[in-house]
Amino acid sequence: MKKFLLTxxxxxxxALISGAAEKAxxxxxxxxxxxxxxxxxxxxxxxxxxxQWTPFQIxxxxxxxxxxxxxxxFGIKTGQPASGGIGRVFGLEASWVYxxxxxxxxxxxxxxxxxxxxxxxxxxxxxSSLNFxxxxxxxxxxxxxxxxxxxxxxxxxxxxxxxxxxxxxxxxLNISGDVTGFQAAGVNIVNGTFTGxxxxxxxxxxxxxxxxxxxxNISGGKGMQFGLINYIEDAWIPVLPILNFSF
Numbered sequence: 184m185k186k187f188l189l190t191x192x193x194x195x196x197x198a199l200i201s202g203a204a205e206k207a208x209x210x211x212x213x214x215x216x217x218x219x220x221x222x223x224x225x226x227x228x229x230x231x232x233x234x235q236w237t238p239f240q241i242x243x244x245x246x247x248x249x250x251x252x253x254x255x256x257f258g259i260k261t262g263q264p265a266s267g268g269i270g271r272v273f274g275l276e277a278s279w280v281y282x283x284x285x286x287x288x289x290x291x292x293x294x295x296x297x298x299x300x301x302x303x304x305x306x307x308x309x310x311s312s313l314n315f316x317x318x319x320x321x322x323x324x325x326x327x328x329x330x331x332x333x334x335x336x337x338x339x340x341x342x343x344x345x346x347x348x349x350x351x352x353x354x355x356l357n358i359s360g361d362v363t364g365f366q367a368a369g370v371n372i373v374n375g376t377f378t379g380x381x382x383x384x385x386x387x388x389x390x391x392x393x394x395x396x397x398x399x400n401i402s403g404g405k406g407m408q409f410g411l412i413n414y415i416e417d418a419w420i421p422v423l424p425i426l427n428f429s430f
Protein backbone atom coordinates (compact mmCIF):
# COMPACT_ATOMS: atom_id res chain seq x y z
CA MET A 184 0.00 0.00 0.00
CA LYS A 185 2.84 2.37 0.84
CA LYS A 186 4.54 1.67 -2.50
CA PHE A 187 1.26 2.32 -4.33
CA LEU A 188 0.82 5.70 -2.62
CA LEU A 189 4.40 6.72 -3.43
CA THR A 190 3.97 5.75 -7.09
CA UNK A 191 0.70 7.72 -7.37
CA UNK A 192 2.29 10.76 -5.78
CA UNK A 193 5.23 10.58 -8.21
CA UNK A 194 2.90 10.38 -11.21
CA UNK A 195 0.91 13.38 -9.98
CA UNK A 196 4.13 15.36 -9.56
CA UNK A 197 5.27 14.55 -13.08
CA ALA A 198 1.89 15.61 -14.50
CA LEU A 199 1.98 18.92 -12.62
CA ILE A 200 5.53 19.68 -13.75
CA SER A 201 4.72 18.78 -17.36
CA GLY A 202 1.64 21.02 -17.40
CA ALA A 203 3.59 23.94 -15.99
CA ALA A 204 6.29 23.49 -18.60
CA GLU A 205 3.73 23.52 -21.41
CA LYS A 206 2.14 26.73 -20.09
CA ALA A 207 5.53 28.41 -19.83
CA UNK A 208 6.44 27.40 -23.38
CA UNK A 209 3.14 28.76 -24.70
CA UNK A 210 3.59 32.06 -22.89
CA UNK A 211 7.20 32.54 -24.03
CA UNK A 212 7.63 34.73 -27.13
CA UNK A 213 8.49 32.96 -30.39
CA UNK A 214 12.13 33.32 -31.40
CA UNK A 215 12.68 35.97 -34.06
CA UNK A 216 13.38 34.67 -37.56
CA UNK A 217 16.94 35.35 -38.67
CA UNK A 218 17.22 38.17 -41.20
CA UNK A 219 18.30 37.06 -44.64
CA UNK A 220 20.31 39.66 -46.51
CA UNK A 221 20.93 39.40 -50.22
CA UNK A 222 24.57 38.71 -50.92
CA UNK A 223 26.52 41.58 -52.42
CA UNK A 224 27.37 41.29 -56.08
CA UNK A 225 30.51 39.37 -56.71
CA UNK A 226 33.32 41.65 -57.80
CA UNK A 227 33.57 39.72 -61.07
CA UNK A 228 29.92 40.64 -61.90
CA UNK A 229 30.58 44.39 -61.75
CA UNK A 230 32.25 46.62 -64.30
CA UNK A 231 35.63 47.88 -63.22
CA UNK A 232 36.14 51.66 -63.07
CA UNK A 233 37.57 53.11 -66.29
CA UNK A 234 40.71 54.12 -64.39
CA GLN A 235 41.60 50.41 -64.32
CA TRP A 236 42.50 49.48 -67.89
CA THR A 237 44.98 47.69 -70.10
CA PRO A 238 46.14 48.33 -73.68
CA PHE A 239 46.34 44.66 -74.70
CA GLN A 240 44.65 41.47 -73.58
CA ILE A 241 44.80 37.82 -74.66
CA UNK A 242 41.79 35.62 -73.77
CA UNK A 243 41.64 31.87 -74.25
CA UNK A 244 37.96 31.42 -73.43
CA UNK A 245 35.43 33.77 -71.79
CA UNK A 246 36.59 34.22 -68.17
CA UNK A 247 39.91 32.46 -68.87
CA UNK A 248 41.91 34.07 -67.40
CA UNK A 249 39.22 35.35 -65.04
CA UNK A 250 40.71 38.87 -64.86
CA UNK A 251 39.49 39.40 -68.44
CA UNK A 252 35.80 38.94 -67.58
CA UNK A 253 35.04 42.50 -66.40
CA UNK A 254 38.10 44.34 -67.68
CA UNK A 255 38.50 47.62 -69.60
CA UNK A 256 40.65 47.45 -72.72
CA PHE A 257 41.82 50.60 -74.47
CA GLY A 258 43.49 48.94 -77.42
CA ILE A 259 43.26 45.30 -78.53
CA LYS A 260 41.46 42.34 -76.96
CA THR A 261 41.98 39.07 -78.79
CA GLY A 262 40.49 35.60 -78.33
CA GLN A 263 42.68 32.58 -78.90
CA PRO A 264 40.28 31.14 -79.89
CA ALA A 265 37.42 32.92 -78.02
CA SER A 266 36.94 36.04 -75.92
CA GLY A 267 34.05 37.55 -73.98
CA GLY A 268 32.91 39.05 -70.72
CA ILE A 269 30.84 41.87 -69.25
CA GLY A 270 33.64 44.44 -69.66
CA ARG A 271 34.38 47.15 -72.20
CA VAL A 272 36.61 47.45 -75.25
CA PHE A 273 37.61 50.80 -76.73
CA GLY A 274 39.42 49.70 -79.87
CA LEU A 275 39.47 46.23 -81.43
CA GLU A 276 38.12 42.87 -80.25
CA ALA A 277 39.15 40.11 -82.67
CA SER A 278 38.91 36.34 -82.23
CA TRP A 279 39.01 33.14 -84.25
CA VAL A 280 35.74 31.56 -83.06
CA TYR A 281 33.83 33.90 -80.75
CA UNK A 282 34.03 37.59 -79.77
CA UNK A 283 31.53 38.39 -77.04
CA UNK A 284 32.45 41.35 -74.84
CA UNK A 285 29.30 43.24 -73.75
CA UNK A 286 30.29 46.84 -74.49
CA UNK A 287 32.27 47.82 -77.58
CA UNK A 288 33.33 51.14 -79.08
CA UNK A 289 35.38 50.41 -82.15
CA UNK A 290 35.58 47.15 -84.12
CA UNK A 291 34.40 43.66 -83.21
CA UNK A 292 35.44 40.94 -85.64
CA UNK A 293 35.46 37.15 -85.74
CA UNK A 294 35.54 34.32 -88.27
CA UNK A 295 32.42 32.69 -86.76
CA UNK A 296 30.30 34.63 -84.24
CA UNK A 297 30.14 38.08 -82.60
CA UNK A 298 27.83 39.32 -79.88
CA UNK A 299 27.48 42.28 -77.51
CA UNK A 300 24.97 44.42 -75.64
CA UNK A 301 25.90 47.98 -76.61
CA UNK A 302 27.94 48.80 -79.69
CA UNK A 303 29.34 51.79 -81.57
CA UNK A 304 31.40 51.04 -84.66
CA UNK A 305 31.87 48.12 -87.08
CA UNK A 306 30.83 44.52 -86.32
CA UNK A 307 31.71 41.85 -88.88
CA UNK A 308 31.87 38.05 -89.11
CA UNK A 309 31.45 35.26 -91.63
CA UNK A 310 28.55 33.46 -89.89
CA SER A 311 26.58 35.54 -87.36
CA SER A 312 26.59 38.78 -85.38
CA LEU A 313 24.24 39.65 -82.53
CA ASN A 314 23.50 42.81 -80.55
CA PHE A 315 20.98 42.70 -77.72
CA UNK A 316 20.36 46.32 -76.72
CA UNK A 317 21.69 49.29 -78.71
CA UNK A 318 23.70 49.40 -81.94
CA UNK A 319 25.17 52.40 -83.77
CA UNK A 320 27.25 51.74 -86.86
CA UNK A 321 27.65 48.91 -89.40
CA UNK A 322 26.77 45.26 -88.84
CA UNK A 323 27.71 42.85 -91.63
CA UNK A 324 27.75 39.04 -91.87
CA UNK A 325 27.36 36.40 -94.57
CA UNK A 326 24.55 34.44 -92.86
CA UNK A 327 22.64 36.10 -90.00
CA UNK A 328 22.67 39.32 -88.02
CA UNK A 329 20.40 40.70 -85.32
CA UNK A 330 20.39 43.98 -83.40
CA UNK A 331 18.21 45.71 -80.81
CA UNK A 332 17.54 49.39 -81.44
CA UNK A 333 19.62 50.07 -84.53
CA UNK A 334 21.10 53.17 -86.14
CA UNK A 335 23.19 52.55 -89.24
CA UNK A 336 23.67 49.87 -91.90
CA UNK A 337 22.79 46.20 -91.45
CA UNK A 338 23.60 43.64 -94.15
CA UNK A 339 23.42 39.84 -94.28
CA UNK A 340 21.58 36.89 -95.81
CA UNK A 341 19.02 37.31 -93.00
CA UNK A 342 18.87 40.65 -91.16
CA UNK A 343 16.75 41.31 -88.06
CA UNK A 344 16.41 44.37 -85.85
CA UNK A 345 14.19 45.86 -83.18
CA UNK A 346 13.57 49.43 -84.29
CA UNK A 347 15.79 50.52 -87.17
CA UNK A 348 16.88 53.93 -88.42
CA UNK A 349 19.07 53.63 -91.48
CA UNK A 350 19.55 50.89 -94.08
CA UNK A 351 18.64 47.22 -93.74
CA UNK A 352 19.69 44.95 -96.59
CA UNK A 353 19.54 41.19 -97.06
CA UNK A 354 19.77 38.69 -99.88
CA UNK A 355 17.00 36.67 -98.26
CA LEU A 356 14.95 38.17 -95.42
CA ASN A 357 14.61 41.43 -93.48
CA ILE A 358 12.54 41.55 -90.28
CA SER A 359 12.22 44.57 -88.00
CA GLY A 360 9.97 46.67 -85.79
CA ASP A 361 9.56 50.32 -86.73
CA VAL A 362 11.78 51.36 -89.66
CA THR A 363 12.86 54.80 -90.81
CA GLY A 364 15.06 54.65 -93.89
CA PHE A 365 15.66 52.12 -96.67
CA GLN A 366 14.96 48.39 -96.69
CA ALA A 367 15.82 45.93 -99.47
CA ALA A 368 15.63 42.12 -99.58
CA GLY A 369 13.90 39.21 -101.23
CA VAL A 370 11.34 39.36 -98.40
CA ASN A 371 10.77 42.41 -96.17
CA ILE A 372 8.59 42.26 -93.06
CA VAL A 373 8.03 45.29 -90.82
CA ASN A 374 6.07 44.66 -87.63
CA GLY A 375 5.40 48.35 -87.09
CA THR A 376 5.46 51.63 -89.00
CA PHE A 377 7.62 51.98 -92.08
CA THR A 378 8.82 55.42 -93.17
CA GLY A 379 10.98 55.51 -96.29
CA UNK A 380 11.52 53.26 -99.32
CA UNK A 381 11.12 49.47 -99.35
CA UNK A 382 12.21 47.19 -102.21
CA UNK A 383 11.72 43.44 -102.52
CA UNK A 384 9.95 40.55 -104.16
CA UNK A 385 7.54 40.48 -101.21
CA UNK A 386 7.15 43.41 -98.80
CA UNK A 387 4.78 43.62 -95.85
CA UNK A 388 4.28 46.44 -93.33
CA UNK A 389 1.70 47.21 -90.66
CA UNK A 390 1.60 50.88 -91.65
CA UNK A 391 3.44 52.65 -94.46
CA UNK A 392 4.49 56.28 -94.60
CA UNK A 393 6.45 55.93 -97.79
CA UNK A 394 6.95 53.88 -100.94
CA UNK A 395 6.92 50.12 -101.57
CA UNK A 396 8.46 48.70 -104.77
CA UNK A 397 8.20 45.01 -105.55
CA UNK A 398 6.38 42.04 -106.96
CA UNK A 399 3.92 41.81 -104.04
CA ASN A 400 3.37 44.76 -101.69
CA ILE A 401 1.15 44.63 -98.61
CA SER A 402 0.32 47.45 -96.21
CA GLY A 403 -1.99 47.44 -93.21
CA GLY A 404 -2.61 51.15 -93.72
CA LYS A 405 -1.56 54.01 -96.01
CA GLY A 406 1.37 54.28 -98.40
CA MET A 407 2.16 54.16 -102.11
CA GLN A 408 2.93 50.94 -103.96
CA PHE A 409 4.30 49.95 -107.36
CA GLY A 410 4.19 46.24 -108.21
CA LEU A 411 2.36 43.30 -109.72
CA ILE A 412 0.03 42.90 -106.72
CA ASN A 413 -0.55 45.85 -104.39
CA TYR A 414 -2.71 45.64 -101.29
CA ILE A 415 -3.51 48.49 -98.89
CA GLU A 416 -6.13 47.66 -96.31
CA ASP A 417 -7.67 51.13 -96.02
CA ALA A 418 -7.37 52.13 -99.71
CA TRP A 419 -10.45 53.00 -101.75
CA ILE A 420 -9.75 49.83 -103.78
CA PRO A 421 -7.66 47.57 -101.52
CA VAL A 422 -6.08 45.41 -104.25
CA LEU A 423 -4.74 46.78 -107.53
CA PRO A 424 -2.06 45.84 -110.05
CA ILE A 425 0.76 48.20 -111.00
CA LEU A 426 -0.14 51.07 -108.63
CA ASN A 427 -2.05 51.57 -105.39
CA PHE A 428 -2.02 54.33 -102.80
CA SER A 429 -3.74 55.65 -99.69
CA PHE A 430 -2.95 58.82 -97.73
